[in-house]
Amino acid sequence: MTVRDIDHFANWLTDCGAEVLEPTSEWEILRVRTSSGLLVVHQNRKGIQTWPSSLLDIARSYNAGIKLALAATRRRRKASKTYQDYGALVRRDGNGCFFCSTIVASPESPVPSDFACTVEHLVCIAHGGPDHLSNKFLAHRKCNEIAGNLSAPEKIKLRERMRAERCGQ
Numbered sequence: 001m002t003v004r005d006i007d008h009f010a011n012w013l014t015d016c017g018a019e020v021l022e023p024t025s026e027w028e029i030l031r032v033r034t035s036s037g038l039l040v041v042h043q044n045r046k047g048i049q050t051w052p053s054s055l056l057d058i059a060r061s062y063n064a065g066i067k068l069a070l071a072a073t074r075r076r077r078k079a080s081k082t083y084q085d086y087g088a089l090v091r092r093d094g095n096g097c098f099f100c101s102t103i104v105a106s107p108e109s110p111v112p113s114d115f116a117c118t119v120e121h122l123v124c125i126a127h128g129g130p131d132h133l134s135n136k137f138l139a140h141r142k143c144n145e146i147a148g149n150l151s152a153p154e155k156i157k158l159r160e161r162m163r164a165e166r167c168g169q
């Protein structure tokens with residue numbers, strides 16, 4: 001079970017933004033820093049492997065060909081700002097995406113990159129919008145990209161259209 005080719009898996013983890021580290025003992029076959037923390041796979045003398053459960057979840061996505069957003073270190077500061085906003089916005093609005101209304105997972109949880117949590121400004125900073133919670137909402141990365149730099153009324157129209165499409169399914 002788990003993954004057939006650990007080196008290939010390690011390359012995939014790197015592609016997803018995780019940091020593959022040098023093993024610190026002969027019993028470690030994989031040591032990786034991810035958005036879910038530092039994860040280590042051990043292998044004993046008999047070749048039996050021990051996987052942390054969050055890495056098993058990640059391996060399931062790998063086996064299914066679903067790319068994840070796993071960066072931990074470089075984006076930490078930004079992620080923690082997003083994380084603070086996430087908490088405040090969930091308390092205010094609940095955890096639905098502004099556009100499509102389906103759940104936006106916490107910035108710390110591993111999800112397919114299209115569905116990663118982003119904090120979007122209703123009135124873009126580029127259009128003079130304030131960088132304040134009253135001008136922010138939660139959205140999936142994918143939905144946010146569709147909205148791009150639309151004006152606030154256009155974003156609200158897009159939101160109505162996306163929600164109507166979902167209801168029509």
Ligand SMILES: [Zn+2]
Nearest residue numbers: 097100140143
């Ligand atoms: Zn969405």
